[in-house]
Amino acid sequence: MAWLWLVIIGQLIGALVGTFILNLIWRGLHPGQGWFGKTE
Amino acid sequence: MILAIALIYFAVLIVGAGLITMRQVKSSGDFTTGTGTGGMSWIVVCTTFVLIPLGSGHSMSLWEMATVGGMGAGALLWAIAVGAIFLPIMMLFLGPIARNTGYKTFPEITKAMYGRAFGWFHAAVSTSSMSGIIAAELIGTGVAIYTLSGGALSLTPAIIIAFIFALLYIFFGGILQMAWINIVNSIMLIIGSFAAVAGTVIWVTKNVANGMDGIMDYYKNSDMGGGYLNQYTNALQPTTILSIIIPVALMHLCAIAVSQGHNIPFFAAKSNKAIRKGVYLAGVINAMSAVPWVLIGVIAFALPAVMSTIAPEEVGKLIVPAAALMMLPKPLTGLLMISLLSATLSTAGSITLGSAQLMTTNIIKDALFPKMSDKHELLLTRVMCIVYLLVCLFMALNLPVIMPVFFFCFMLNIPLFFCYITGMFITINKVTCNLTLIAGYIVAFWWTFVPPANVPYPFNDTTWAVIAVSFIFGFLLPIILKKQGKMSLNQMIKVSRGQAEARIAD
Numbered sequence: 193m194a195w196l197w198l199v200i201i202g203q204l205i206g207a208l209v210g211t212f213i214l215n216l217i218w219r220g221l222h223p224g225q226g227w228f229g230k231t232e
Numbered sequence: 233m234i235l236a237i238a239l240i241y242f243a244v245l246i247v248g249a250g251l252i253t254m255r256q257v258k259s260s261g262d263f264t265t266g267t268g269t270g271g272m273s274w275i276v277v278c279t280t281f282v283l284i285p286l287g288s289g290h291s292m293s294l295w296e297m298a299t300v301g302g303m304g305a306g307a308l309l310w311a312i313a314v315g316a317i318f319l320p321i322m323m324l325f326l327g328p329i330a331r332n333t334g335y336k337t338f339p340e341i342t343k344a345m346y347g348r349a350f351g352w353f354h355a356a357v358s359t360s361s362m363s364g365i366i367a368a369e370l371i372g373t374g375v376a377i378y379t380l381s382g383g384a385l386s387l388t389p390a391i392i393i394a395f396i397f398a399l400l401y402i403f404f405g406g407i408l409q410m411a412w413i414n415i416v417n418s419i420m421l422i423i424g425s426f427a428a429v430a431g432t433v434i435w436v437t438k439n440v441a442n443g444m445d446g447i448m449d450y451y452k453n454s455d456m457g458g459g460y461l462n463q464y465t466n467a468l469q470p471t472t473i474l475s476i477i478i479p480v481a482l483m484h485l486c487a488i489a490v491s492q493g494h495n496i497p498f499f500a501a502k503s504n505k506a507i508r509k510g511v512y513l514a515g516v517i518n519a520m521s522a523v524p525w526v527l528i529g530v531i532a533f534a535l536p537a538v539m540s541t542i543a544p545e546e547v548g549k550l551i552v553p554a555a556a557l558m559m560l561p562k563p564l565t566g567l568l569m570i571s572l573l574s575a576t577l578s579t580a581g582s583i584t585l586g587s588a589q590l591m592t593t594n595i596i597k598d599a600l601f602p603k604m605s606d607k608h609e610l611l612l613t614r615v616m617c618i619v620y621l622l623v624c625l626f627m628a629l630n631l632p633v634i635m636p637v638f639f640f641c642f643m644l645n646i647p648l649f650f651c652y653i654t655g656m657f658i659t660i661n662k663v664t665c666n667l668t669l670i671a672g673y674i675v676a677f678w679w680t681f682v683p684p685a686n687v688p689y690p691f692n693d694t695t696w697a698v699i700a701v702s703f704i705f706g707f708l709l710p711i712i713l714k715k716q717g718k719m720s721l722n723q724m725i726k727v728s729r730g731q732a733e734a735r736i737a738d
Contacts, residue, residue, distance in 0.1 A: 193433075193443070193444040193445065195444070195448050196433070196444055196527065199305050199308065199523065199526075199527065200520075200523055200527075203308055203311070203312065203519055203520060203522075203523050204516065204519075204520060206312040206316055206519065207312060207315045207316045207515045207516045207518070207519035207520065208316075208512070208515070208516065209316065210312060210315070210316020210317050210320065210515065211315075211316050211319075211320045211511055211512055211515035211516075214316075214317070214320035214321060214324060214511075215320065215324065215511060215512075218324040218325070218508075
């Protein structure tokens with residue numbers, strides 16, 4: 193049963209880490225705009 | 233019974249959303265981009281964009297790769313690539329860039345860069361290249377309906393039912409109707425498919441010796457790379473990465489970045505913030521939505537009781553529906569199939585809407601009837617939805633192979649993508665753009681139909697060859713010849729905004 197949870201949690205972490213890294217790059221390119229973009 | 237549950241669910245949802253939204257649609261702009269509603273909020277952009285790239289490739293193809301393809305859980309890396317890399321790139325970077333131009337379609341943007349003829353060409357290539365996806369979605373939906381009917385319906389009427397549902401998904405309220413349906417369906421997608429995993433685990437615990445660990449034992453003792461989870465490492469071999477993962481990912485990125493159907497929520501968004509805000513939710517829903525299909529597939533693949541009910545050549549296609557029919561109570565199977573149809577129909581619906589918009593606005597109106605009234609444009613867009621889906625239905629019923637056609641069509645977008653990105657950020661150079669298209673398409677046809685000998689690896693692969701040629705002519709050459717080119721579209725927009733602001737200040 194442990195393998196099942198490993199796959200599910202692994203996938204969740206993979207999705208969050210990938211998105212986090214790209215969001216970090218976006219923030220680096222748009223300084224001062226916050227995580228979701230304060231200004232337009 | 234199960235089929236009836238799924239079909240009644242969709243009929244009620246689609247007609248209900250259609251009736252609610254139809255009154256709000258007064259112009260073609262309302263129908264295709266929801267202009268009259270003030271734009272989509274972040275949650276609507278998020279759920280709509282999550283469901284659009286999530287079709288049969290994210291469900292049926294993955295359980296096929298995980299089982300008969302021998303990849304096991306490694307097939308889920310595809311969903312990580314889509315949910316954690318592709319979606320954030322689109323939502324953070326490419327979507328807001330396209331929206332910032334102020335145009336409502338991609339051919340309008342490329343027309344502003346390279347002229348009218350290029351806009352028509354872009355619309356034509358984009359429309360035809362997406363027809364392969366819809367044909368695949370119609371077949372996928374048809375297979376699900378056929379399986380659920382227990383063979384009472386043959387595949388042809390099942391695909392025709394899929395066609396009707398895909399058309400009705402957008403026909404009454406366009407993007408507004410699709411947005412309503414997608415909010416409900418993205419919730420159903422997760423609940424239905426994970427509930428089915430729980431049902432499968434309960435069945436295995438009761439009926440299989442050693443329960444879920446018994447499934448693991450099967451893979452440890454099989455010749456599938458010495459263990460189920462090891463398939464992750466098998467999928468990460470350098471040759472697999474270079475020959476399959478990178479070219480397929482690049483091809484999808486290039487094709488979808490300039491596809492109207494996939495970018496509809498971005499053109500319809502209220503603001504750039506509304507596009508970016510849902511990025512974590514979108515990434516997680518998208519990546520997780522593939523998990524249940526792969527899990528049910530790999531569990532069923534280890535069970536002789538399920539495998540014995542499917543003809544060997546149909547295992548890849550039917551393993552999950554067959555497992556559901558054996559292991560799950562009927563309402564849960566119905567719920568699982570609602571999840572599957574939510575995935576396939578949303579993709580077919582949105583691409584049909586995007587393609588009908590391009591055929592109506594960017595080809596027929598722009599080239600033949602520039603003075604067409606808005607009322608006629610709306611009517612024609614609806615007619616084009618029917619025409620386009622009928623062409624895709626014809627392909628679904630008659631093409632002997634879909635995937636090679638699908639990939640070839642996708643590849644035709646790579647040169648367009650390079651022209652788009654270069655024109656947007658670096659420089660607008662019509663000569664290098666035309667050279668990119670000519671060279672890219674010569675290589676695409678040549679490598680596909682008469683593969684040349686003695687081409688070094690990896691450029692003997694068509695996708696790599698088209699990417700290389702498009703990169704040289706569509707990216708490097710315009711940089712070298714930057715003095716001959718015009719200002720990029722992004723610079724032009726900045727300059728005109730600066731001038732407007734200066735006028736206001738005066």
